[in-house]
Amino acid sequence: MKNQTEKKLKPIGIFLSITLALSAVYYFLIIYSGTLSSGWGQFTMGLMWCPGISALITMKILKRDISELGWKWGQTKYQLWSYLIPLIYAFIAYLIIWVFGWGGFYNKEFVVRLTNSFGFGEIGTGFIIVLYFILVGIYGTIRSASSALGEEIGWRGFLVPELYKTQGFTKTSLISGCIWGIWHLPILLFADYNSGTPSWYAMSCFMVLIISMSFIYTWFRIKSGSLWTAVILHASHNLFIQNIFTPLTEDTGNTAYFIDEFGIVLPIVGIGFAFYYWCKRKELKPAPMII
Template sequence: MKRSLALASSDTAGYAYGSGIGGDIMVRKDRSGIGLFLLLAFALSSVFYALIIATGHLGGAKGMYVTGLMWCPGIAALLTCRLRGEGPARLGWRWGEWRWPWLAYLVPLGYAAVAYVVIWCTGLGGFGNTEFLSSMGKALGWTGAPVWLSSAGYFVLLGTVGMVRSLSTALGEEIGWRGFLAPVLVTRLGFTGGALVTGAIWGAWHLPILLFADYNAGTPWWFAISCFMVLVLSSSVMMTWLRLRSGSLWPAVVMHASHNLFIQSFFTPMTESRGSITPYAIDEFGFVVPLVMATVAVMFWMKRDAAVRSTAAALS
């Protein structure tokens, strides 16, 4: 059923209700600024693409190149708002209810744990990479401590102090992708279309460093891209749901940071190779994590109406 409502809040100025895929959604009365945002995002990113590709790996300039790249979507979103004479409130800065950031923190830990338990139990990879376990003890300065203690200590530090560092880079991307782009696309395409198109653009944004640098796990490019695109589309569904359901950018930031942190810094390096099959199974470029994430994404998608209703209620 179609509805309309006059709105006065500075957070929602310029929006009206309309009907779309998945229920009532916001519709911009004026042009959305998508084209300007994408132009700025890819133009700024091209500088860091070139620098990363020139070095051949993401660790170029001690990781500063990739940090700059991750902030390009956020800077593009802020510039777009500025050039269009809009305030940054549309990006979803308010924190909202605590339950959503906590959910966002735990969901990646959950699907990563399930995926890697499958990998370890099926022999696609082994649990307990001895080289990684040894390096954890040395990094902590606990060279005489039992392996289980140094592992537990590393995990706790990773999930707390490490999370702060991961948030600082994830924020740059999410200001752009879920703060600016996803809500606008949902207004035009409905939840399903908006989440998937955002994910497709997000995935395409990664392609230069996947194809021409070392952002992969050593599998053929076509296999790595296929697995990675399933992963980012699934992640986009979950993070778009969190963005709309909470009315806040921050749960998407937390989920992005948690995903990067636990998969890239714990579960993947914890896994020992079991031959040539292991790169095809692990990390963001193997098939197991994307398949588990796709299953979780379907669970979020089935509750998409709740996210859309929350957006509508915030405007009423």
Template sequence: MPSQMTNSQIDRRDAWITISIFMGILCGLSAIAHFAILELNPTSLYVGALMLCPAIAALVTQKIRGRTISSLPWAWGNWRSNIQAYFIPAAYITLAYCLIWAFGLGAPLNPETITEWSDELGFPPNVPALSMFVMIGLLASVQFVKSLGSIAGEEIGWRGFLVWELRKVMPFGAVSILSGLIWAAWHYPIVIKYGGGNPVFQVACFTLMITSMSVIMTYFTFKSGSVWPAVIFHGAHNIFIQKIFTPLTVDTEGTQMWIDEYGLMIPLIVTGFAFFYWRKAKAEGF
């Protein structure tokens, strides 16, 4: 007669069942949102709906598996992790764009952007430095806070649910890489349709960036026992790239190969950060 399954084997099987349910729901919901974005109109409402899909999939999976919603890692965690989660993306993005500007891969302080910011703020055009600093401050604070709702829709699914299930069946490194690859692939339809460049190159850069980010975010998730460092990290990453540094960069020859989330510089820099946190995770027993 076959031997009975051990408790460990049962737990692993249950984890894979849970992961499969989550992925099935996620794919179904995301397909609808992707269709709307790709075939109807890439409006922010459809993008927002897509960003809610991981959270909805996680919450529905919790109910299907007979778990309470409150069992997800909602607690604030600790201030140190949350503060670091804000400043780490600010640091690697600032470093990446400083290198881009220093090596002439793009020019700094786009005057058109600064003029637009002056108009938006209602400032006179003869104080561009003031307009720039005030707008950067508002984007890094007010706009950052405004973005957290939709970003939480993603992170409740990825770092609030998926990485904890994967942790039951694989070590830290595999959790970080697999969850990062899933997270990256979930974006591929939009990257391919709207990236505006060579899709193979852009998908490769984006995947390296997202997977490296996943290592850092997973580290802080497990260290704090909370989803909030990942939400904060994700929000800061988006704001500093999409709202601040990319608009401030003037295109020169070949600039698009290096800037933004589909260029090469940020993936290279964040990969260095990821190796540091991978080693920290190993040293701390994650």
């Protein structure tokens, strides 16, 4: 049994080694420049595609069919929920932030820039915010998915199903979440992937959030059998947090400690969602038996 387990884990070692080697190039470029926006954001895009490219290379090395990565669409209800869930937990988190005054709704400077960019002149603030929400929620998702796909081919297309063969749901969620989080740390610690809090604080909040999210992503990937649930989850998460709720939140002094992926509120809400999907783990097909 031990030899069989080691044999099943070997592909993961190949995948992670290639991912690290490719990512190191973009780590250097981003850290050297000090910002994720360097190279017009193409360094960051390149980094996000490293896991996906690594998965494809690994499949080639192992002489496997890339169809095993989960390209089928699956049932649309899972894709719809994949879009809505990040919106729900982001809304809950930011509503808590606004109600308790840890951040204000809304950021007037940001809304003024929005109004000017739309070119509508004097028009209601509420209308501008709703219009921005709708347009970004639709078209921004497509743009966000183009980068999320690069990561998700690797993390949920290859890594999660491969881990699930030997580890089951809970361990797969924890292990893949830790790997996913650690992969982000170089740019968090040594570049500007942070909302302005101390590195130790940002790292702690981020790792808790990422591991919590991993339970959601793993559940949908195994339940649906589709890679696209993870792509949509990832794209929706980045979109609503980074492009809508965080920019709309006004800084009231210590807001950075509460908002975004590096503040305390989202990780706490994320734990609640992780627990919910952990409780639903029995709905998943059982992991293959190792003989």
